[in-house]
Amino acid sequence: MTLTQGLPVSTAARPAVELIGVKKHFTGRSRRAPKRVALDGFDLTVRPGEFLCLLGPSGCGKSTLLNMLAGFTQPDRGQVLTDGEPVTGPGPDRGVLFQTPMLFPWLTTLDNVLYGPRARHELTAETRRRAVELLETVGLADAHDAFPHELSGGMRHRAAFARVLVNRPRLLLMDEPFGALDAITRVAMQRFLLHLWQREQITIVFVTHDVEEAALLGDRVCVMSGSPGRARAVIEVDLPRPRSIEDTETLEFVQLKRRIREALEDDH
């Protein structure tokens, strides 16, 4: 088991994500209810262009962590930095993909993709062209004018991808994005995501429950321990790229999965 060291960081590059001693608690509904510590002293560094998977039991604070990176919530203590800058609020430089696609049901696919540029008053012919191009990339060339309820589950996820990518984010935050998909669509989406990541060279922080998914996608897998959440181990995935679903049958992959599972089940 390799702990946090990993490959030598490419010289002067600032880390894409830095979490230093992050603590976050939630107060209960009543004043007497005990405070629930979601995260305590969480440290993590993500290299630029890295694909990092966050793995941990339910309720260990993965979504809380991602929400802080997205700027939806602030930590009680510690620092949350992206590209060396503290996160102060949500922004288009960090694309967020939720477990459900969260498309706007009253907008067509194309208008969903153009929501970001419109909201920032940056809608130009160039962005429009880029949006159309992106919809082609995600395989929705014929669905410009379809409303989200007219798309299949997988198509909605791909539309959500296009909606985020049109903003050219440097960081993608994904919270169990494929958790609600069937096994076949999920494999297709994983392949699509890997392809995209290799092409666009963005940093990805990917939350999942699934050991196999984490091992297949990630450069590193950060295994978290439950309440309060901490980074228990960071496991380097040294499988060659590009990877595909067939690689999951190899011995190295099975051994890697066992290592991750052991880290997950390891009590302290």
Add this chain to the structure above:
Amino acid sequence: MTTDVVVVVEPATSSGQTSTASRRAAGRSRGGSWRRLAFGLLGLILTAAVWQLVSYVKGDPVILPSVQRTASTFWEYLSQPYPAVQGKTLWQHALVSGGRILAGWAAGVVIGVAVGGVMASVSFVRHLLDPLIEITRPLPPLAFIPLFIVWFGIGETPKFLLILIGVVPVMIIATVSALDAVPTELVQAGRSLGASPLWALLTVRLRSALPPIITGMRLAMGGAWTSIVAVELIAATSGLGYVINNAGVNLQTPLVLSGILAISVLGIVFDGLLRLLHRFADPTTR
């Protein structure tokens, strides 16, 4: 080694994306809509037939005039003023009632949406107003008539206010529950795409709540029409409610029924317009 298949039922997403399947199952096919129309017509014809039968058996036009007598009275008063001296035609009465309702309803919608919006966003305002609304909601507008006459006299003001106080609580409740039902993640999605807090509030939170708010507007409109007769009891000299009241006092039953008919036609027209608006606002129902 097989993939760890996670069986997850497609979770409830935003309001629009969930219920499409059930709506489709409700049968919007062409054959279905023709059948619905035919049965609807049949129901109307049966009602008219029963009406005709009862009026024939009773043989007293004051208790229940025949269908054709009512229809001819309705037709007649479309061009003939009521009351005969200084009166108005049914059209004009309808216009007066429609104007009163639109004024009270529109003001009530604006106030209700504004108050509901604030209640949904500021929790202490919600705690402040919640009991107030709960207390006033079950009160019929009728109960306020004597008070309003004392306070505001017998002009248009008490009529406007009576319709208003029927509309406001309905709109507040509709707005608050519509805004509460907007998933936070939908707003967060908008914010992380670069929308400012205000822009996200307008184009995501409010926009997402629009269809249920329009449903609230439909309910409030229905409520306003049901209270119009009581409202126009207040020393009115025009309006469909006035026609019904006055014709009733004078035992002109065909005219009473004509007024009722006019109210129901207007009610259907207004509701139809709002349904159109709803369809426009919610693409999943198209």
